[in-house]
Amino acid sequence: MKPTAFDYARPETLEEAVQALGSHPDAKVLAGGQSLVPLMSMRLAAPALIVDINHLPGLDHVTADASGVRIGALARHADVLASADVRRVQPLVSLALANVAHPTIRNRGTTVGSIVHADAAAEMPMVLQLLGGSVDVVGSGGRRTIAADELYVAPLESSLAHDEVAVEAFFPALPAGSGVAFEEISRRHGDYAMCGVAAVVAVEDGRVTSARAGYLSVSDVPTVVDLTDALAGSVDDAALARAAEAALAQLEPESDIHATAAYRAHLAKVLTARVLTAAHDHAREE
Amino acid sequence: MAENTAEKIHDVRLEVNGVTHAVAVPARRLLSDALRQECGLTGTHVGCEHGVCGACTVLVDGRPVRSCLMFAVTAAGSEITTVEGLAEPDGSLNPAQQAFRECHGLQCGFCTPGFLTTVTAGIKENPCPTHEEAREMVAGNLCRCTGYQNIVKAVERAAEIARGDAPAAGPPDGDDGGLEAATGDTEVARKDDASTTGLGA
Numbered sequence: 001m002k003p004t005a006f007d008y009a010r011p012e013t014l015e016e017a018v019q020a021l022g023s024h025p026d027a028k029v030l031a032g033g034q035s036l037v038p039l040m041s042m043r044l045a046a047p048a049l050i051v052d053i054n055h056l057p058g059l060d061h062v063t064a065d066a067s068g069v070r071i072g073a074l075a076r077h078a079d080v081l082a083s084a085d086v087r088r089v090q091p092l093v094s095l096a097l098a099n100v101a102h103p104t105i106r107n108r109g110t111t112v113g114s115i116v117h118a119d120a121a122a123e124m125p126m127v128l129q130l131l132g133g134s135v136d137v138v139g140s141g142g143r144r145t146i147a148a149d150e151l152y153v154a155p156l157e158s159s160l161a162h163d164e165v166a167v168e169a170f171f172p173a174l175p176a177g178s179g180v181a182f183e184e185i186s187r188r189h190g191d192y193a194m195c196g197v198a199a200v201v202a203v204e205d206g207r208v209t210s211a212r213a214g215y216l217s218v219s220d221v222p223t224v225v226d227l228t229d230a231l232a233g234s235v236d237d238a239a240l241a242r243a244a245e246a247a248l249a250q251l252e253p254e255s256d257i258h259a260t261a262a263y264r265a266h267l268a269k270v271l272t273a274r275v276l277t278a279a280h281d282h283a284r285e286e
Numbered sequence: 287m288a289e290n291t292a293e294k295i296h297d298v299r300l301e302v303n304g305v306t307h308a309v310a311v312p313a314r315r316l317l318s319d320a321l322r323q324e325c326g327l328t329g330t331h332v333g334c335e336h337g338v339c340g341a342c343t344v345l346v347d348g349r350p351v352r353s354c355l356m357f358a359v360t361a362a363g364s365e366i367t368t369v370e371g372l373a374e375p376d377g378s379l380n381p382a383q384q385a386f387r388e389c390h391g392l393q394c395g396f397c398t399p400g401f402l403t404t405v406t407a408g409i410k411e412n413p414c415p416t417h418e419e420a421r422e423m424v425a426g427n428l429c430r431c432t433g434y435q436n437i438v439k440a441v442e443r444a445a446e447i448a449r450g451d452a453p454a455a456g457p458p459d460g461d462d463g464g465l466e467a468a469t470g471d472t473e474v475a476r477k478d479d480a481s482t483t484g485l486g487a
Contacts, residue, residue: 008357037355103408103423104352107349108356
């Protein structure tokens, strides 16, 4: 399986990249290529022009401060995962990244690329949405920030304009008194999950003040649900079961070759209870 | 289905195992194919060609990367190491290669180039992998012959050889603390062997 022929641009500045993207209606950005290249090899994608941004300067940063984590478009998953600052400021980013494919794929794949690839089976789009992060993009109209909840418009479709390049992702810091957890189930180690769930739980004076969960591979877009009401009392088995039911009521699990909708629903329920428990424990440690 | 109408050819300089290869390739030429066809380095094997099997793994600037998920044109400017570039300058086996031979970490050998590149980089990054970390190190590489037991042993053995602290012959034998004492003679022989091949340094 080989890709179809395409034109190739290797811009050296962001302006050149934007210009190249604007020059053809069927142009596509290549960063890590760990999703795009297999799609092209399988001929599920056949862009006419590849704009290879791997050689643009100044886009491989991974920084963390009190406000949150900023990840440049050319930072590889492995670089982000290796950052102790990222783990400290927003541990959910690191927890999720450890589940992204295999180390070899993480050496090449980029976190920002994964985010704008907008695959509902991928970890980082869901985490960005759950944490209320954002993506900075640059296009012919200049630079703008797209909030995560305005980023995912349809399966495998982001709200980036055709000539826009995502240059940075921002994940807000974990506030004091909040905890996070992530868990996913896949058929084989490193595969796409059949179901993955992350949770952020905020605790104040022993009470849960906010509980949200994000779901990957359950629906065809990354999905976040608010489960605060279910955990507003005490966090016990009954409350967790209520939360899992409440979550499921807002999800529409789908069937595919990997799992039936019923099995996905089961996994979503079980994982919801697990990650809420773990995030609640984590919040009380913080 | 391929459109052969005047596909543009790019002149690309690939740095592979310390040698510059000036190649002329279409943009869609995968790095795996360029290594095999243009550079004549057929040690890099092509298995699934969509990033799952790991047979085509090479080192790009020292890190394991799937060469089937990179275009040759984008690899220009990077230093690439294939399985052919793993042996020491004098031709002796590097610790990963030596360990795979000692531990019988291969049968048909198709997947082996990908394992060797992955493990060579893996034990540099983590010189003392636990059993779990050794398994994780090769979790992205498929082998259809061995059942992985000897491959994981080879990872642990490769780390030992690279550290230079465990000259026991044969595969590591679980947590048998008596192994080194029991193979004292072999130990000496191995050390001599290492000094003549330059691997002991």
